[in-house]
Amino acid sequence: MSLPAQVQIAHDELRRHLAKFDWAGQTARRREILQAFLKLATTEGYSSVTMRRLAKAIGVKASSIYFHFPAGRDEIVIESMRWHYYEWGTAFLGAVERCDSAQEIWDAMVRVHLTRQLSLPESDLWDILVAMDRIGGFLPSEIRSEIDHWLQLFPRMYEAAAHEMGYRNCDTAVHVVVAVLDSASSWCKRPCDHDLESQVKRATAITHALLASQADRVAQRAPIARRARR
Incomplete structure (x- = not known):
């Protein structure tokens, strides 16, 4: 299934970036360690997460x-920050690849973004850690540069979909949309299964309203009426 041209370009760029990482050795225990690190770093402080503290949190010896x-x-x-955005990006691309039109793509991206933000605690933890690093500058430079690149890369998917829907000058609008979705846990009720769909619908409507009010819309040409045969 082919995507709209601008979306395809952004999609391929994101796919190439994610393809750089080999997760063949990513076991369940490794994932548990990475998730535990994110939680401890944001609740107890980045510098307090020693190997011993991390081992205690998951009930193993530090040597393990x-x-x-x-x-x-x-x-x-590095791996905890990278693994989180890799999974996030993979889910994002998977949703997009099942769509045809630009609006379907936009709505699918909003759905994935909101759902993961509300249902996965590590989404907020990752955002908090990135925000803390902007102030304290404590993350390794390798992952900081990588995160900066990621935070420029994935909004291009939104920009591409907006462009294909006829919007221009939408950079600011897209960054506002991303900020609103990233903070979803602060304005959405904590979802249960039957309520999540209503939250998605609300978020989709909000993002369309933001886009319509903060970006320029290219006037659509009216179709030329065919002259009736005599």
Whole structure:
């Protein structure tokens, strides 16, 4: 299934970036360690997450942590941040690839964005850690540069869909949309299964309203009426 031209370009760029990482060795235990790190770093403070503290949180010995991450804490930091956005991006692309029109693509992206933000606690934890790093500058430079690139890369998908829907000068509108969806846990009720759909519909309507009010819309040409045969 082919995507609209601008969306295809943004999609391929995002796909190439995610394809750089090899997760063949990503076991359930490694994922548990990465998720535990995110939680501890945001609740107890980044500098307090020692290998011993991390091991205690998941009920293993510190030596077991080193078995999975031989390079220690810095490797865990980099991998936890990277794994989160890799899974996020993969879900994002998967939703887009099932769509035809630009509006369907936009709505699918909003659905994935909101659903993951509300249903996965690590989404907020990741955002908090990134925000804290902007102030304290404590993350390894390698992952900071990578995150900066990611935070420029995925909004291009929204911009591309908006462009295909006929919007121009939509950079600011898209960044507002992303900020609103990133903060969904602060304005949405904590969803249960039957309520999530209504939250998605509300978020979709909000994002369309933001786009319509903050971006320029290209006037659509009226179809030329055919002259009736005599």
